[in-house]
Amino acid sequence: GSLPLAQIMHKYLIAGTGFKDNGVRTKSLHVTRETSMPAVLLEVGYLTNSGNESGMYSEQLQDKLAREIVAGIKEYLGL
Numbered sequence: 001g002s003l004p005l006a007q008i009m010h011k012y013l014i015a016g017t018g019f020k021d022n023g024v025r026t027k028s029l030h031v032t033r034e035t036s037m038p039a040v041l042l043e044v045g046y047l048t049n050s051g052n053e054s055g056m057y058s059e060q061l062q063d064k065l066a067r068e069i070v071a072g073i074k075e076y077l078g079l
Contacts, residue, residue: 001038002039002040003024003026004030004038004076005038005040005076006024006026006040006069007024008072008075008076009040009042009069009072009073009076010024011025011072011076012068012069013042013044013052013065013068013069013072013073014062016064016065016067016068016069017044017045017046017055017061017064017065018057019045019051019052028040038076042069044056044065051059063066072076
């Protein structure tokens with residue numbers, strides 16, 4: 001299901017950003033509900049938060065996040 005994937009991805013995103021941990025939220029969103037496979041919506045940070053905003057424009061953080069997302073997917077798939 002989607003919740004185990006969300007929990008794994010959350011772990012890697014928190015490790016990758018160091019941003020405030022806002023937890024995993026469950027909500028019935030069309031983009032994740034109307035699928036036949038596990039689906040998550042990743043919100044890495046908030047542009048309204050100056051600390052998040054400056055980090056998200058950093059190529060170094062973007063690269064690290066990409067690696068963390070891949071690591072999370074691999075863990076979920078057992079690779």
